[in-house]
Amino acid sequence: MALHAARRDPRAHWLLLLLGLAVLLAALSLNALVTGVAGGSGPSATGTLPAPRQVTAGGPVLRLDQAKPLVRSVPDRTVALTFDDGPDPRWTPQVLDVLRRHRAHATFFLVGARVNEHPELARRILAEGHEIGSHSFTHADLSASSTWRTDLELSLTRKAIASATGREVTLLRPPFTSTTRSLTGRQYDVLRAAAGSGHVAVLADRDTKDWQRPGAPAIVRAATPPSGRGAVVLMHDGGGDRSQTVAALDQLLPRLTKAGYRFTTVSEAVAAPGSTVSAGLTTTLSGAALRWAQAGAEWLAAAMNALLGVALALGLARLAVQVACAQLHVRRVRRPRHHGAAVGAPVSVIVPAYNEAANIAATVRSLVASAYPALEVIVVDDGSSDGTADIVARLRLPGVRVIRQANAGKPAALNTGIRAARAGLLVLVDGDTVFQPDTIHQLVQGFADPRVGAISGNTKVANRRRLLGRWQHLEYVIGFNLDRRMYDVLRCMPTIPGAIGAFRRDVLLDVGGVPSDTLAEDTDLTMKVLRAGWRVTYEERAIAWTEAPSSLRQLWRQRYRWCYGTLQAMWKHRHSLREAGGGGKLGRRGLPYLTLFQIVLPLTAPAVDVFALYGLIFMPWSKLVLAWLGLLLLQGCTAAYALRLDRERFGPLWTLPLQQLVYRQVMYLVVVQSVVTAVIGNRLRWQRMVRTGEAAALVRG
Amino acid sequence: MRNQPGGAPPVFVDRTGRRRRLTVIAGTVLGLGLLTSVGLIAAGLFSDSSVSLPGWSDTGRGQSPIKADVGKGDRLDEAAQPPGRRPGPSAVTSTAAPVVTRSSPAATGQPSGPTAAPTTQPTATHRGQGVERRNSARPSRSPGKP
Numbered sequence A: 001m002a003l004h005a006a007r008r009d010p011r012a013h014w015l016l017l018l019l020g021l022a023v024l025l026a027a028l029s030l031n032a033l034v035t036g037v038a039g040g041s042g043p044s045a046t047g048t049l050p051a052p053r054q055v056t057a058g059g060p061v062l063r064l065d066q067a068k069p070l071v072r073s074v075p076d077r078t079v080a081l082t083f084d085d086g087p088d089p090r091w092t093p094q095v096l097d098v099l100r101r102h103r104a105h106a107t108f109f110l111v112g113a114r115v116n117e118h119p120e121l122a123r124r125i126l127a128e129g130h131e132i133g134s135h136s137f138t139h140a141d142l143s144a145s146s147t148w149r150t151d152l153e154l155s156l157t158r159k160a161i162a163s164a165t166g167r168e169v170t171l172l173r174p175p176f177t178s179t180t181r182s183l184t185g186r187q188y189d190v191l192r193a194a195a196g197s198g199h200v201a202v203l204a205d206r207d208t209k210d211w212q213r214p215g216a217p218a219i220v221r222a223a224t225p226p227s228g229r230g231a232v233v234l235m236h237d238g239g240g241d242r243s244q245t246v247a248a249l250d251q252l253l254p255r256l257t258k259a260g261y262r263f264t265t266v267s268e269a270v271a272a273p274g275s276t277v278s279a280g281l282t283t284t285l286s287g288a289a290l291r292w293a294q295a296g297a298e299w300l301a302a303a304m305n306a307l308l309g310v311a312l313a314l315g316l317a318r319l320a321v322q323v324a325c326a327q328l329h330v331r332r333v334r335r336p337r338h339h340g341a342a343v344g345a346p347v348s349v350i351v352p353a354y355n356e357a358a359n360i361a362a363t364v365r366s367l368v369a370s371a372y373p374a375l376e377v378i379v380v381d382d383g384s385s386d387g388t389a390d391i392v393a394r395l396r397l398p399g400v401r402v403i404r405q406a407n408a409g410k411p412a413a414l415n416t417g418i419r420a421a422r423a424g425l426l427v428l429v430d431g432d433t434v435f436q437p438d439t440i441h442q443l444v445q446g447f448a449d450p451r452v453g454a455i456s457g458n459t460k461v462a463n464r465r466r467l468l469g470r471w472q473h474l475e476y477v478i479g480f481n482l483d484r485r486m487y488d489v490l491r492c493m494p495t496i497p498g499a500i501g502a503f504r505r506d507v508l509l510d511v512g513g514v515p516s517d518t519l520a521e522d523t524d525l526t527m528k529v530l531r532a533g534w535r536v537t538y539e540e541r542a543i544a545w546t547e548a549p550s551s552l553r554q555l556w557r558q559r560y561r562w563c564y565g566t567l568q569a570m571w572k573h574r575h576s577l578r579e580a581g582g583g584g585k586l587g588r589r590g591l592p593y594l595t596l597f598q599i600v601l602p603l604t605a606p607a608v609d610v611f612a613l614y615g616l617i618f619m620p621w622s623k624l625v626l627a628w629l630g631l632l633l634l635q636g637c638t639a640a641y642a643l644r645l646d647r648e649r650f651g652p653l654w655t656l657p658l659q660q661l662v663y664r665q666v667m668y669l670v671v672v673q674s675v676v677t678a679v680i681g682n683r684l685r686w687q688r689m690v691r692t693g694e695a696a697a698l699v700r701g
Numbered sequence B: 001m002r003n004q005p006g007g008a009p010p011v012f013v014d015r016t017g018r019r020r021r022l023t024v025i026a027g028t029v030l031g032l033g034l035l036t037s038v039g040l041i042a043a044g045l046f047s048d049s050s051v052s053l054p055g056w057s058d059t060g061r062g063q064s065p066i067k068a069d070v071g072k073g074d075r076l077d078e079a080a081q082p083p084g085r086r087p088g089p090s091a092v093t094s095t096a097a098p099v100v101t102r103s104s105p106a107a108t109g110q111p112s113g114p115t116a117a118p119t120t121q122p123t124a125t126h127r128g129q130g131v132e133r134r135n136s137a138r139p140s141r142s143p144g145k146p
Helices: A012-035 A091-101 A112-117 A119-127 A147-165 A185-196 A216-223 A243-258 A281-333 A360-368 A388-395 A410-420 A439-448 A467-490 A505-510 A521-531 A552-572 A574-578 A581-618 A621-645 A651-659 A663-680 A694-700 B018-045 B089-094
Strands: A061-063 A070-072 A078-086 A106-110 A131-134 A200-202 A231-236 A347-353 A375-382 A400-405 A425-429 A433-435 A452-461 A500-504 A535-546 B063-065
Touching (some): A012 A112, A012 A581, A012 A663, A012 B018, A091 A106, A091 A119, A106 A119, A112 A119, A112 A281, A119 A147, A147 A185, A147 B018, A185 A200, A216 A231, A216 A243, A281 A467, A281 A535, A281 A581, A281 B018, A347 A388, A347 A410, A347 A439, A360 A375, A360 A388, A388 A400, A400 A410, A410 A425, A410 A505, A425 A439, A439 A452, A439 A535, A452 A467, A452 A521, A467 A535, A467 A621, A467 A651, A467 A663, A500 A505, A500 A521, A521 A535, A521 A552, A521 A581, A552 A581, A552 A663, A581 A621, A581 A663, A621 A651, A651 A663
Parallel strands (some): A078 A231, A375 A400, A452 A535
Antiparallel strands (some): A061 A070, A061 A200, A452 A500
């Protein structure tokens, strides 16, 4: 109504939001990859063809970067101990200690992601004269991975180790390989491909299977080569409890040393030069970036989990309070009223109208048709250009007055009406709202209690034929009405909707009329009434049919105004937090509730949606479907309960799952927009809804 | 009654534009931070890290090139391989014959690269040599691991 000069709405924050969500999705995906949520830890498929015979029957060190494979073995009386799956903060140091005690050297095949978590262990391994190699980044089964995944696994590991140690590795032992004899054709293909990026494959002669924890003696037996031969021995220093491995080493090392064995790195055993090369600057920097990204991703994923947990707990707590309060409210209001006579004091109905030609006749007719003894209707035309005032005047209905004023905004129109009203009880009605015959009677009965200063009615969506209408209908019944019952019980009603509310005239004069410095004058006014010490209650039987926005654009505008206006009103009344009496109840119950559930949680909702998207990509479907069904069931039960309380049909419930896709996003994005507008201090225009007259059609039909 | 238009100033509205400027600065910083993290992830994930293999030394201990283009699937018949070529400790001293891995470039800083290696004997002599056979005595093992 009131037209403010406004700068255009901010837009750059959408780019920021999108960027932030993209980073979040990337970080979650990275974390999933690193922690193995995304698969890659399963054993390789069995039943594939074996690798070429000359490889499976040959030595364990394979150089495959040329047409002819070069194969090397470990000479007699030499053992190259190899440890997979590390570094592990608990077991790797113990393994290193044992090796140092027996002056033995070994080779460690490191998992890149774990190197990023414990780079100091990788440095210690190198510093103590051992050799390091790659065991993929996430312990993935490379033979079951796509080519790009395999390349990524190898290059990430190389970078991680380069950033930790300054050396780039060239030795590779793919996870889930053991001896050359058991090498499959697929695994061999992986080795050949890896040779292209500079990897020498190291398999094993003797697989101790220490990961099965067969006991230290069994590990020692499995590690001991027969009759003085040399061997590459496969053991593990990570991925689980490795105490048996450490114990076995303590026995194996002295025993074989006594038998004339020496323990060397793989390269030394096969008389190759040191396998690592000095890392280039690019690789080192890239590795550092990777480590930071991995650490950040881990932190973000943990924060996301915490957020989801908190949101779920808050949601459940809110539901419990809502249901408890609703039960209490219903029990209270549905008792038969037998104290004193019914309230029948004169009522002035004030209808502020700006270009309401579509609905105004129906609105006024429905008001005049009220079964209430003493009623006057005041239509305040706020400078309409569509002849709203003339329509009302032509109706020539008894007890209806039309006041015309130059366009000054809805609060001003309301105040004009309040000044003109003769009755002691005032009912404020939007120009697009249609009452039932008993609405006014039901609405004002609460004034029998002298402590009650204002009463909220029950708004219902008239146009609920289409999906958007059904969604809003559900929201009005579930969100608004359930909340209002709770507010009533907790005495912290923040909003009497502009569509239907009753006030004592004295109360309105006491609080200085309808304020105009916020866009949600109804919320602002209600908060003022509460802070003036009056009670504000909710009357479920006073039903007003209102026309809900019928397009997403209209809905966006309406909610933008509501949300921004509510933010304004909350900020304006923030000092109620420290007040005594009614204001304190608003400040300590209503405002925190609104802050949490209308602002903070909606602001985190985009991240939750990104998490859902991430779940869709990475999580097992069974788990996802279960979680989704659980949430839906909870929502459905709440909705069914609210519908039953409002005596509504359960029919529109089927649209509830669909709300998750468009409606939910509109509802939270509008909060983002409102908060940004509030922060930068833009003026927000009053944006009018285009009326179609559907509420009017409801009473005509 | 107050609150005619122009009465109370609207809540939140900042006529000076100072908050807007501050927000733009904060938003720009945040955006740059986000772009940096995107760059960080991209740099961490997608940059080439190929390494040239350091050459294998020429002592030839326990090594044997295999004549096979394995990529095309022609596999050596085991029966055709000369048996008993497994090098023992004595073999290490006797077979000082180097095998030059000709196509592998030497890594920088690796003095024992193939180009620097003394080619005292032609590599062709090793062509067709059998693979080590000592694996044959061992029982087969399944590769399954957690």
